[in-house]
Amino acid sequence: MTPDTKLSEHARNQKAPIRVYRAEWVLPISTEPIQDGAVAVMEQFIEAVGPAEEIIAAYPGAELITFHHAILLPGFVNCHCHLEYAVFRGFLDNLNFGPWLLEFMDARGRLSLEDYSVSSLLGISECLSSGITTVAESMYSGTSLPAIREAGMRARVYQELFGIDDNALGENMMRITAKLDELEEQETDLIEIGLFPHAPYTVSASLYRAIGDLARKRGKMFGTHLAESKEESTYIRSGSGLLALDLREKVGWDHLGRESFGVTPVKYLQQWGVYGPDFLAVHCVNVGSRDVEILAKRDVAIAHCPKSNAKLGCGIAPLPGFLEAGIRVGFGTDSPASSNIMDMFGEMRTAIFLHRGTQRDVRILGAAECVHMATLGGARALNMDSLIGSLEPGKQADMIAVDMEYSHFTPIHDPYSALVYGGNQEDVFFTMVAGRHLYERKVLKTIDEEEVTNRAAGVKVKLWV
Numbered sequence: 001m002t003p004d005t006k007l008s009e010h011a012r013n014q015k016a017p018i019r020v021y022r023a024e025w026v027l028p029i030s031t032e033p034i035q036d037g038a039v040a041v042m043e044q045f046i047e048a049v050g051p052a053e054e055i056i057a058a059y060p061g062a063e064l065i066t067f068h069h070a071i072l073l074p075g076f077v078n079c080h081c082h083l084e085y086a087v088f089r090g091f092l093d094n095l096n097f098g099p100w101l102l103e104f105m106d107a108r109g110r111l112s113l114e115d116y117s118v119s120s121l122l123g124i125s126e127c128l129s130s131g132i133t134t135v136a137e138s139m140y141s142g143t144s145l146p147a148i149r150e151a152g153m154r155a156r157v158y159q160e161l162f163g164i165d166d167n168a169l170g171e172n173m174m175r176i177t178a179k180l181d182e183l184e185e186q187e188t189d190l191i192e193i194g195l196f197p198h199a200p201y202t203v204s205a206s207l208y209r210a211i212g213d214l215a216r217k218r219g220k221m222f223g224t225h226l227a228e229s230k231e232e233s234t235y236i237r238s239g240s241g242l243l244a245l246d247l248r249e250k251v252g253w254d255h256l257g258r259e260s261f262g263v264t265p266v267k268y269l270q271q272w273g274v275y276g277p278d279f280l281a282v283h284c285v286n287v288g289s290r291d292v293e294i295l296a297k298r299d300v301a302i303a304h305c306p307k308s309n310a311k312l313g314c315g316i317a318p319l320p321g322f323l324e325a326g327i328r329v330g331f332g333t334d335s336p337a338s339s340n341i342m343d344m345f346g347e348m349r350t351a352i353f354l355h356r357g358t359q360r361d362v363r364i365l366g367a368a369e370c371v372h373m374a375t376l377g378g379a380r381a382l383n384m385d386s387l388i389g390s391l392e393p394g395k396q397a398d399m400i401a402v403d404m405e406y407s408h409f410t411p412i413h414d415p416y417s418a419l420v421y422g423g424n425q426e427d428v429f430f431t432m433v434a435g436r437h438l439y440e441r442k443v444l445k446t447i448d449e450e451e452v453t454n455r456a457a458g459v460k461v462k463l464w465v
């Protein structure tokens with residue numbers, strides 16, 4: 001194999017120093033694994049990927065960083081999370097979705113903005129130390145964006161939006177537009193803003209339509225939680241149930257009229273013109289084959305969150321159907337309030353076991369396919385694959401290294417199999433975003449982890465009251 005040493009335009013002009021990262025296995029994802037491979041990096045860009053000897057020969061003056069018995073691969077792309085809720089892990093472990101949501105909404109109000117800042121940093125610490133380099137964050141309190149910027153992580157920060165009262169539609173849209181103006185000011189090379197109407201039971205049809213129009217006018221990606229629970233399906237179909245009654249009472253919306261649409265949540269949203277390649281549907285558990293067809297036809301991407309869906313008793317999304325229909329799918333850890341940890345190894349393993357087990361067929365999903373979904377597949381779902389998701393010349397140098405020294409990895413025949421069936425978040429020892437080392441020899445470089453964990457432990461008393 002000849003290494004692709006084609007220098008990017010940027011590199012040719014800059015002549016910046018090159019660093020070469022060598023490992024026993026390099027997984028470019030877009031091409032076959034390379035045993036004893038290397039990746040050449042200049043500033044934030046990948047310059048070349050190939051067999052170690054050839055890359056080292058091509059860059060004689062480069063700094064050489066050798067990882068030995070390790071797997072080097074693109075950073076994981078977490079297609080759905082709520083970093084701000086990291087301190088909620090373990091808080092409501094044994095409630096079904098509906099009661100969980102109501103209890104969670106009560107508890108959420110007990111934390112201050114400072115608590116949410118700490119919680120965001122705690123979530124980012126976990127992501128970076130477990131190899132997640134990009135997050136699609138659903139932001140509620142506003143604290144995760146500055147924390148992401150401080151940590152140097154890559155993100156699309158989707159602002160969560162709510163509103164069911166159409167009498168206040170104009171007012172809501174003025175507020176949302178002003179918020180978007182404010183957030184756009186905070187975009188960087190690593191942080192992009194998106195809009196996230198929360199869910200069909202907290203956002204009216206008119207508001208979905210208006211947010212979609214705004215997003216498209218301003219060139220922003222948008223998305224929503226969709227078809228997550230049976231309670232949501234009941235709400236849309238018949239305008240009844242816990243989300244129509246208890247939730248509305250809790251948030252002061254009980255005076256508003258309830259409608260029954262007689263369709264599935266996917267079919268319901270189709271009517272409001274929101275679907276397109278710029279739209280990310282999170283969950284899609286309660287969907288039928290007709291719904292999958294609708295999503296595929298409009299090139300909607302899906303964030304698959306198997307652990308959160310299972311833990312809240314919501315069910316199992318039909319991932320094999322999504323893939324068969326050609327839908328772009330990435331994994332999401334969702335929030336630690338529902339899935340407890342943001343571990344992409346756990347998501348990959350849960351997915352492969354759930355789908356193989358329930359379908360009684362191992363051909364449903366393979367290890368290489370899972371790693372692809374956790375990296376390049378996720379990048380495609382977020383429309384970020386021209387930048388990240390694979391190790392290719394010209395792409396951003398977002399890479400991680402997984403330590404294979406442990407007995408649970410030995411012997412390694414297939415690195416994909418080793419990662420999916422044997423890997424754990426603590427096996428990651430190196431994380432780099434845009435050429436910057438953010439986690440090295442298991443130490444976070446931009447976050448004081450001890451301080452953050454100590455402060456996060458202090459927030460606990462406000463939850464378990």
Ligand SMILES: [Zn+2]
Pocket residue numbers: 080081082138225282334335
């Ligand atoms: Zn969510």
